[in-house]
Amino acid sequence: MKKIIKILGLALLLFLVYFGYTTYPKLDLISGFSSKSMASGHFIDNRSQEIIEKGDNDIEMITLAKNKIDENGKFATASVYGLKERKAIYREGLGATLINDDFDISKPYEVPKRTKLVNNLPFPYGNKEPKDTVFANVDYAKLNAAVAKAFDANGKKEKRTRSVLVIYKDKIIAEKYDTGFNKESKILGWSMTKSITATLFGILQKQGKIEVLKPAPIPEWANDERSKITINDLLHMNSGLEWEEDYTKICDATKMLFQAEDMSQEQLKKPAQFKPNSHWNYSSGTTNLLSGILRRQFKTHQEYLDFWYSALIDKIGMSSMLVETDMAGNYVGSSYGWATTRDWSKFGLLYLHKGNWNGDQLFDENWAKYVATPTDGSKGDYGAHFWLNAGGHYPNAPRDMYSANGFQGQKVFIIPSQDLVIVRMGLTEDAKFDFDGLLSGVLRSLKK
Template identity: 35%
Template sequence: MRRLQRLAAWTLSALALAVVVAASWLIVSPPALLSVGSGYAAKIVCSNVFIAGRDPAQVLAEDVQAPGHPLLRFMRQDVDFEGKTVTTRLLGLFAPGYAVWHEGFGCAGVPDGDFRAAQQAVSDVPLPVIPPGDPAVAWPDGEAVTPDARLAALLADPALTGPGMRAVVVVHDGRIVAEAYGDGFSQATPLLGWSMTKTVNAALVGRLMQAGALSPETSDLFPEWRGDARSAITLAQLLAMESGLAFNEDYGAVTDVTRMLFLEPDMTRFAVSLPLEANPGEAFNYSSGTAVLLSRLWMGALGGRVQALSFPSRGFFAPLGMASAVMEPDETGIFVGSSYMYATARDWARFSLLLLNNGMWKANRLLPDGLVAAMATPTAASGGVYSRMQTWTHGPGEKRDTDYGLPEDTFWMLGHDGQSVAIVPSRGLAVVRMGLTPSKLGYRPQPLVRQILDALDASKLEAGQAPT
């Protein structure tokens, strides 16, 4: 009996020691996957709480835990409303993730926990005050809309708008003609565009091309590339995702994209360090790292920190009346042009209308002539699915848009978890669809766009007009 008691005591002691060792390991050197998860959770909660005004418990449960990796279900959070910070930890103890909010700049992930450095990166930068639209004035100058009953019926069909839909806005001939919102969301809720941000980032590059500050054919783009083959990469090749740089865009594990977004305080330093895996201009590789490099280039072309940080609001959102739009930086103050822009669905629609108008807004040309055409022009290296300006020339899925009956000039902004905007210039149509819809659910927005086109044609026939 004593022997059994000693054995049991020894076993318990060994187990206790193992628990202490494991806990110490998790505290001192947590696995990268856990740190990715906590960094992701902190960033998503921070932005949705302090930009969109949502409840932190709801955001953690619905946006982070429900659709994500099973380990995220064990994340616990601490939201400091006074200090505007969010800290998340596995089981409330391990692998901390941090994010901090900045006035006018949303939230930045802070992988190293240095809140002060992140706050100083964007401090003392004056931003223009963009007044909200007048509810009595017609959109896009104001917020008044006149819905089309036929289209409203389509947007009430969950089979067309898809699971997890949060907003759908339909723009036709310069006006919002239909919109719908998911439970808990409204026309005033800023929503994350994920990779739709890449197209806005490309438009900012276009603004500086128009001003002569950037040229598509410029090479030798970064000091870190001088003296090696990467110096041959041009700005045009970055825009077309044909730089030849290695980058793993797979989510769900520790890859280049998750490491850059959630483990690296200086995302540009990580992206600029990547090696070539193909000759520049010869291969297509979709890369969020490329978009971050574009952010650094256009910000550097403006010649100063204040000018660069204020440029999206001053030079783009203000002229369009996008009062809700927020681009978010990394810890060092470089905009995460690959992924992090929040705006209401109506403001995403304002940007879409700019593209429908070939870069013109009222009487002002905001984008150089030809830039929107480049967004609709497929590249050979991509197999005809991607453009020269950070857009997709076919919607999600294996089928081509023409297989759904969509016009050949349709092109897309697409983002993670079901964000999409279909731009159909020949029909004066844009369809903004936002939500939380993981790709594993198989939702495709093309049938919604096709049904909208059919409804518009039916309305013309009833009015005695020929359909387009």
């Protein structure tokens, strides 16, 4: 009996050592992701805890979290086996913010001033429903079949598409939503928000307030080799700065998103590993550094908060959009933009029309070409905070196609040669979802 107890004790000890080595360090990130997702999904899109846990949070290890929503306090908490409890608070206008024990929730805060577009125009330039338009060169049977194929049937959870929207010549020609989602549902774009962040630099450049080819205005880099890094290098993800982005483990990106108070500082503090424009390396830290650079362009925090909406988001009627902030008040430009599928499509249309929105030129026409020009070292897959098809990643789609992409397969495809914008929101990446099939199916429905 004593021998059995010793064996069991040894087994327990080995388990605890293994758990401590492999899992315990991740608990902070697990509960952080879960509480943040819970607060955002519930208070931004009114999803229930059950729906969030079965959908947004059904990720390996995240399912270990035990969650709780406080309706009155407008916050969510999560812990793993009662350990590492994290809290995310919701504030109107700023969204949900994952906080630490030092965060003062009673401290006053500023919120962006919003302006809702009011006119009698139909979608996309107004708030009215789109006009029914039938194009003679569109095979609607093929189109609808291609869109329907993007969704799971018979209760399966393989493709996990939440919405698909196809816009041709400014008109919606196909729109479909999964059960529980509709045209009013706000969906997290994850890294599609990066493309929003980059666009603000195009707008500032058109206004003559910034020059992206000049060195990044960061005093902390003035006296070392990083002083040569330009905003252009940052926009193209080839600054040469050290950064690890691997969401399967604890890395720079996960520590930034789920532990940092000021996300704009994480990439800023990293040393140079390569010369600028010599090494492409995808980095969410770079985008949040760019958000911090944007903040420095304004005299007050309020001006920074307002600019994102007044210069772009509200300007094109993306009234559902909300970009969330970190504890320091920076927009998390790398990851935390929420909007309806239709509003995400408006962003694609802005680029399809090279920055012109119903007669108002938000950024110079050549900016659209700029963001869609391949970055050195990306093999034709990446431009300036947009993903490209120049290298033929999707073989059955035009090479001029480019897109805003996000984690779990959020995509806004812009296809200038076909006058098309295609949006797909969901929970699966390229490996599990046939994006090339969706694209080719839609394209085949357009008769030459």
